[in-house]
Amino acid sequence: MSLLDATGEAFRLLFGGDPELWGIVFISLKVALLGLAIATLPGVLAGYLLAMHRFPGRRALVVLTQSLLAFPTVVVGLVLYMLLSRQGPFGSLALLFTQNAMILGQAILAFPILVAYTLSAVQGADPRAHETAVSLGAGPLRAALTTLNETRFAVLAGVINGFGRAISEVGCALMIGGNIAGLTRNITTAIALETSKGEFAQGIALGAVLVVLALGTNVVMAILQGEGGMK
Amino acid sequence: MSPLLRLARLRKSFGERRLLDLDGFEIEAGHAYAVTGGNGSGKTTLLRILAGLESGEVEGLQFEGVPLACGETHREIVYVHQHPYLFHTSVARNIAYGLKARGLRAAASRRLVEDAIAWAGVDALRQLPPHKLSGGEKQRVALARAKVLRPRLYLLDEPTANLDGEGRRQTIELVQALAREGAGVVIACHDRELIELPDMRRFHLEGGKLVG
Numbered sequence: 001m002s003l004l005d006a007t008g009e010a011f012r013l014l015f016g017g018d019p020e021l022w023g024i025v026f027i028s029l030k031v032a033l034l035g036l037a038i039a040t041l042p043g044v045l046a047g048y049l050l051a052m053h054r055f056p057g058r059r060a061l062v063v064l065t066q067s068l069l070a071f072p073t074v075v076v077g078l079v080l081y082m083l084l085s086r087q088g089p090f091g092s093l094a095l096l097f098t099q100n101a102m103i104l105g106q107a108i109l110a111f112p113i114l115v116a117y118t119l120s121a122v123q124g125a126d127p128r129a130h131e132t133a134v135s136l137g138a139g140p141l142r143a144a145l146t147t148l149n150e151t152r153f154a155v156l157a158g159v160i161n162g163f164g165r166a167i168s169e170v171g172c173a174l175m176i177g178g179n180i181a182g183l184t185r186n187i188t189t190a191i192a193l194e195t196s197k198g199e200f201a202q203g204i205a206l207g208a209v210l211v212v213l214a215l216g217t218n219v220v221m222a223i224l225q226g227e228g229g230m231k
Numbered sequence: 232m233s234p235l236l237r238l239a240r241l242r243k244s245f246g247e248r249r250l251l252d253l254d255g256f257e258i259e260a261g262h263a264y265a266v267t268g269g270n271g272s273g274k275t276t277l278l279r280i281l282a283g284l285e286s287g288e289v290e291g292l293q294f295e296g297v298p299l300a301c302g303e304t305h306r307e308i309v310y311v312h313q314h315p316y317l318f319h320t321s322v323a324r325n326i327a328y329g330l331k332a333r334g335l336r337a338a339a340s341r342r343l344v345e346d347a348i349a350w351a352g353v354d355a356l357r358q359l360p361p362h363k364l365s366g367g368e369k370q371r372v373a374l375a376r377a378k379v380l381r382p383r384l385y386l387l388d389e390p391t392a393n394l395d396g397e398g399r400r401q402t403i404e405l406v407q408a409l410a411r412e413g414a415g416v417v418i419a420c421h422d423r424e425l426i427e428l429p430d431m432r433r434f435h436l437e438g439g440k441l442v443g
Binding site: 133 | 283284304308309310312329
């Protein structure tokens with residue numbers, strides 16, 4: 001099949017409502033969004049605490065977070081594979097090659113992004129915001145929520161970026177998901193598989209979906225940053 | 232009658248440099264105090280320590296006769312920054328913030344917020360976000376946001392700095408009104424008109440010591 005034919009077939013799959021293709025898209029979105037949902041609260045909390053408190057080892061944690069941002073996803077997948085495999089310490093949970101394992105992996109990948117964005121947002125926030133909240137009687141939780149609310153556009157940018165990493169990564173999903181059709185095959189692992197078989201049509205169609213998702217998240221982020229800049 | 236706030240000793244250093252070395256002083260309710268001094272004399276730092284926003288070596292700090300730990304905020308003490316920070320929401324919600332933080336329900340706080348809005352003369356601004364306000368309007372909103380809590384002690388950092396004309400006059404009137412209503416008001420300032428108001432008590436900071 002020529003590249004032109006493959007592209008035509010890709011459009012047919014996309015707009016013809018091919019159930020297999022849209023099933024893969026659904027699995028991708030489900031796994032990425034659930035992973036992000038799990039990572040958001042601890043990620044934002046950790047970022048806030050790192051920004052607001054000075055304690056021994058803080059600098060090391062900040063460096064570790066920054067290092068994790070650039071950590072190869074396949075290495076995260078490898079570590080999780082070893083932990084979740086039958087011989088691993090969590091093998092009895094029978095998570096390997098399940099959507100739950102992929103959700104866990106994508107939560108781990110999104111976590112440092114959420115920490116780093118929140119840390120940067122809160123550190124860059126006007127210190128008077130927190131002081132004003134405290135002086136007006138806010139307790140630690142309300143003062144924290146107020147500060148995060150005042151920096152919400154920057155924090156949300158972290159959430160969107162975390163989603164971007166989760167939806168577009170292939171290494172971790174392939175290692176611990178196993179690319180099982182109808183179960184753990186997501187957009188990126190399907191593209192890798194179909195291309196390796198010389199079947200370009202589905203790969204092109206899924207690639208187009210991924211590009212639209214990536215563009216969409218970046219547009220949302222640009223809008224949010226614009227909103228933040230208005231204040 | 233015991234003073235509103237009493238302090239036996241306060242020291243504050245930044246590295247080798249001792250910024251404040253104050254012997255005891257007292258603040259009484261119903262009076263306004265102007266803390267004067269040159270730039271960098273420690274006026275703002277003094278207010279921030281009293282507000283519990285900054286630490287220092289403090290001995291014998293009492294509020295209404297009850298010991299108060301340094302670095303601890305008190306619900307009867309409210310600090311207002313030189314350039315007040317207004318949250319990114321409407322003026323009305325800014326004013327209601329402290330009441331909400333103290334657990335008052337919206338229905339119960341509505342009347343108090345309305346009173347504070349009327350007191351500060353910001354009725355026409357109630358739905359505006361902070362970036363639409365002038366410096367003087369922000370200052371009045373910040374004073375209303377503090378007053379709605381009915382604290383016993385206001386700590387105001389340069390409330391008329393960078394204001395001119397009507398905004399400055401209105402702010403001075405509001406500051407005077409706070410003391411008339413029975414609260415203690417401590418103001419860090421350079422503004423001669425504010426310092427020389429009748430009944431204004433004065434502290435001057437020089438070389439880290441209080442003079443006068």
